[in-house]
Amino acid sequence: MASLTMVEAIRDALAYEMERDERVMVLGLDVGRLGGVFRATEGLLERFGPDRVVDMPLAEGAIVGSSLGLALSGLVPVPEIQFLGFTHQAFHQIGPQLARYRFRSRGRYHCQVTIRAPFGGGMRTPEFHPDAIEAQFVQTPGIKVVCPSTPAEARGLLLSAIRDPDPVLFIEPQRLYRRGREEVPEGDVTLPFGRLRVARPGSDLTLIAWGAAVELCLRAAQRLEEEGISAGVLDLRTLVPLDVAGLVSEVSRTGRAVVVHEAPLSAGFGAEIVATLQEECFYSLDAPIARVAASDIPYPTGPLEAWYLPTVERVVEAARHTATR
Amino acid sequence: MAGYRVLDPEGNLLDGAHPRLSLEETVEGLRWMLLSRAVDARATAMHRQGRFGTYSPVRGQEASVVGSAMALDPSVDWIVPSYRELPALVRHGMPLERVLAGYLGKGKAARIPDEVRLLPNQVALATQLQHAVGLAWGLALQRRPGVVMAYCGEGASSEGDFHEACNLAGVKRAPVIFVLINNQWAISTPRSAQSAGELHRRAEGYGFPGLQVDGNDLLAVYEVAEEAVRRARAGQGPTLIECLTHRQSFHNTTDNPRRYLPEGWLEQAEREDPIRRIEAYLAAQGMWDDATRAAVEAEVIEQVEEALEAALAMPAACPTDLFDDVYADPPQRVRRQREELLGRTED
Numbered sequence: 001m002a003s004l005t006m007v008e009a010i011r012d013a014l015a016y017e018m019e020r021d022e023r024v025m026v027l028g029l030d031v032g033r034l035g036g037v038f039r040a041t042e043g044l045l046e047r048f049g050p051d052r053v054v055d056m057p058l059a060e061g062a063i064v065g066s067s068l069g070l071a072l073s074g075l076v077p078v079p080e081i082q083f084l085g086f087t088h089q090a091f092h093q094i095g096p097q098l099a100r101y102r103f104r105s106r107g108r109y110h111c112q113v114t115i116r117a118p119f120g121g122g123m124r125t126p127e128f129h130p131d132a133i134e135a136q137f138v139q140t141p142g143i144k145v146v147c148p149s150t151p152a153e154a155r156g157l158l159l160s161a162i163r164d165p166d167p168v169l170f171i172e173p174q175r176l177y178r179r180g181r182e183e184v185p186e187g188d189v190t191l192p193f194g195r196l197r198v199a200r201p202g203s204d205l206t207l208i209a210w211g212a213a214v215e216l217c218l219r220a221a222q223r224l225e226e227e228g229i230s231a232g233v234l235d236l237r238t239l240v241p242l243d244v245a246g247l248v249s250e251v252s253r254t255g256r257a258v259v260v261h262e263a264p265l266s267a268g269f270g271a272e273i274v275a276t277l278q279e280e281c282f283y284s285l286d287a288p289i290a291r292v293a294a295s296d297i298p299y300p301t302g303p304l305e306a307w308y309l310p311t312v313e314r315v316v317e318a319a320r321h322t323a324t325r
Numbered sequence: 326m327a328g329y330r331v332l333d334p335e336g337n338l339l340d341g342a343h344p345r346l347s348l349e350e351t352v353e354g355l356r357w358m359l360l361s362r363a364v365d366a367r368a369t370a371m372h373r374q375g376r377f378g379t380y381s382p383v384r385g386q387e388a389s390v391v392g393s394a395m396a397l398d399p400s401v402d403w404i405v406p407s408y409r410e411l412p413a414l415v416r417h418g419m420p421l422e423r424v425l426a427g428y429l430g431k432g433k434a435a436r437i438p439d440e441v442r443l444l445p446n447q448v449a450l451a452t453q454l455q456h457a458v459g460l461a462w463g464l465a466l467q468r469r470p471g472v473v474m475a476y477c478g479e480g481a482s483s484e485g486d487f488h489e490a491c492n493l494a495g496v497k498r499a500p501v502i503f504v505l506i507n508n509q510w511a512i513s514t515p516r517s518a519q520s521a522g523e524l525h526r527r528a529e530g531y532g533f534p535g536l537q538v539d540g541n542d543l544l545a546v547y548e549v550a551e552e553a554v555r556r557a558r559a560g561q562g563p564t565l566i567e568c569l570t571h572r573q574s575f576h577n578t579t580d581n582p583r584r585y586l587p588e589g590w591l592e593q594a595e596r597e598d599p600i601r602r603i604e605a606y607l608a609a610q611g612m613w614d615d616a617t618r619a620a621v622e623a624e625v626i627e628q629v630e631e632a633l634e635a636a637l638a639m640p641a642a643c644p645t646d647l648f649d650d651v652y653a654d655p656p657q658r659v660r661r662q663r664e665e666l667l668g669r670t671e672d
Contacts, residue, residue: 051466057496062455062489069459072444074467092486097452105445106436107650141659142651165653194656241656
C-alpha cells in the first residue's frame with residue numbers, strides 16, 4: 001500500500017503495465033519530456049525510452065488513428081488525449097473506427113487501445129478543456145467507457161482497461177487528480193468492469209454518479225445526514241458496460257434516486273439511467289427519479305462555470321425533494 | 326495528362342525505357358486487369374438484378390491498382406484499401422469468393438482469412454491512412470519485416486486525415502506507401518474542385534518523395550511502386566505516388582455520371598484505356614494476340630463464375646452475426662439483446 005493522489009495512481013498503473021508487458025506504449029501530446037500536462041506520464045520516458053513513450057505531432061485524429069494501426073501491428077497503445085474536449089477532433093477515429101473495427105472486420109481484428117483523457121469542470125480551464133462528452137461515446141458501440149472516482153479506483157480500473165482486448169475510453173476527472181490521497185494497493189490488483197461501487201450506503205434514497213460527481217454526492221450525502229436523510233451514493237465506474245443489475249438492486253431497496261452528472265441534461269447519460277430504472281423497477285419506485293445536471297448550453301469559461309455545474313446545494317435540494325415526495 | 330511513363334499512350338516503349346516487369350510478369354499483370362474488368366461486369370449485373378449490394382467498379386484504374394500491388398510481397402507486406410482496389414486484394418491473397426460473398430451480404434463468409442495481410446475496405450475516406458501509418462510504424466518498432474501500401478483517391482486527399490497521416494508518416498519515417506489514385510472524379514466533383522495545388526507535390530512538405538505517374542501505364546506504376554517499396558524496406562520512409570487515371574464507369578452502382586460528365590470525357594478516357602495500352606505493348610513483343618486474349622478472357626470469366634458459385638454456396642448471414650464481433654466480452658445488456666433477437670428469429 002502506498003498513499004497516492006489520483007494522478008500518481010494513474011502514473012503507477014502505466015508504469016506497472018509497461019513493466020509487465022513490453023507491448024504497452026504511451027503516446028500523445030507532451031507525454032514524454034514534459035510528462036504530460038498533468039504529469040500523469042512523468043518519468044516514463046526516462047524509464048522506457050522514446051519508442052514506448054512518444055511525443056506526437058499535434059493531431060488528435062493521428063494519435064487515435066495511428067494507435068489503431070499500432071494495435072493491429074501487435075502493440076498495446078495507451079494514447080493520451082490532452083483533454084476529453086479535444087476528442088472533438090478525433091471523434092471520427094474513435095466512434096466510427098476504433099470502436100467498430102472488430103465488427104467491420106468480422107472478428108479478424110481487434111483493437112487493444114486505451115484512450116486516456118482528463119475531463120470535467122471546476123478548474124477554470126479554457127474552452128473545451130472541461131467538456132463532459134462521455135455520453136457521445138456510449139452511442140458508439142464497441143468501445144467501453146470507464147471513469148474512476150478515487151486513486152485506488154483509478155489504478156485498478158486502468159490496469160483492467162489496458163488489458164482489455166477491446167478499446168476503452170478512460171476518462172479522468174481532472175479536479176480529482178490532486179484532490180486527496182488514498183491508500184492504493186500495489187501489484188496486480190485490478191477492478192472489474194460492469195460492477196458499480198457503493199461509495200456510501202444509505203436507506204432513504206440513492207444518489208447515482210461517476211467521476212467527480214461521486215465526490216459531490218458524498219458531500220451532499222453528508223449534509224443530508226445532518227438533516228436526517230440517509231442518502232446512499234453509487235459510483236457507476238463504467239458507463240459501458242453498465243451494471244444494470246447493481247442499479248436495480250440498490251434503487252429497488254430505497255425506492256428513490258437522483259442522478260448527477262456534469263454533462264448537459266438533455267440526452268445525457270442520466271437519461272439512460274432513469275429510463276433503465278423505470279423499465280426494470282418501476283413498481284419499486286416511490287418517487288420520480290430526479291436529475292441534477294449542467295444546463296443545455298455550451299460549457300462556459302472561467303468563473304461562469306460555477307453557475308453551470310451541479311453543486312452540493314443543487315444535489316441536496318433535489319435529494320430533499322425526492323425523499324419527501 | 327502525363328506523369329512518369331514507360332509506355333506512350335499507344336503502348337510503344339519510350340526511348341531508353343527498360344521495363345522492370347518481365348514479359349511473363351506483364352502478362353500476369355494484364356490477367357489481373359482482365360479479371361478485374363470481368364468482376365466489374367458481373368458485379369454490376371448482379372446489382373442490377375438486386376442480388377448484390379452497392380458496387381464500385383475499378384474500370385479504368387486497373388493499371389494503377391494492379392501495378393502498385395504487384396510491387397508487394399504478400400508474405401510480409403500489408404494492403405490498407407479504400408474500396409475500389411479489388412484486384413489488389415485478390416492478388417494479395419484475399420479469396421475472390423469471399424469478396425463476392427461480401428457483396429451478397431453474407432456475414433462471416435466475407436471475413437479476411439487470418440493469413441492474409443489486408444485490412445477491411447474503408448468508406449470513411451482517408452481515415453484508413455492513419456491506420457496504415459500506425460501499422461507501418463508498429464512493424465518498424467518491432468523490427469518486423471513488411472511495408473504497408475495504403476490507397477486513397479484524390480477526393481480523400483482533401484480530408485484532414487490525409488494531412489495528419491502523411492505528416493505522422495514523415496515524422497516517424499514509417500514504411501508506408503501512399504497510393505493516391507487520381508481518377509479525376511469524386512462522384513460528381515471534378516479534380517479541379519478538390520485542390521488548387523498538385524497533389525503529389527504535397528509530399529515535399531511532409532519531408533518525403535512524391536511522384537506523379539501515368540496511372541494507365543502498368544509498367545510505369547509498377548516501377549515507381551517497386552522503388553517506393555524498396556525505399557520503405559530499407560528504412561528510408563514513406564512515398565506518395567499519385568496515379569493519374571480515369572474512372573471509366575460510375576462512382577458506384579447507384580450513380581449516374583451522365584448528369585455531370587462533360588461531353589466527350591468518357592470517350593477520351595477510353596482512348597487512354599490501360600488494358601488496351603498494355604495489350605499493344607505485349608502484342609509488339611510477340612506475347613499477345615486476339616487468340617491469347619480470347620483464351621485469357623474465357624479463363625477469367627470462368628474464374629469469376631466459379632467464385633460466384635462458391636460465394637452463393639457459402640452460409641448466409643445469420644442474426645448472431647450482428648452480435649458476435651462487437652466485443653470479446655459483451656456487456657450483459659448486449660447479451661440480452663442478442664437473446665431477444667434470437668428469440669424473435671427462431672421461427
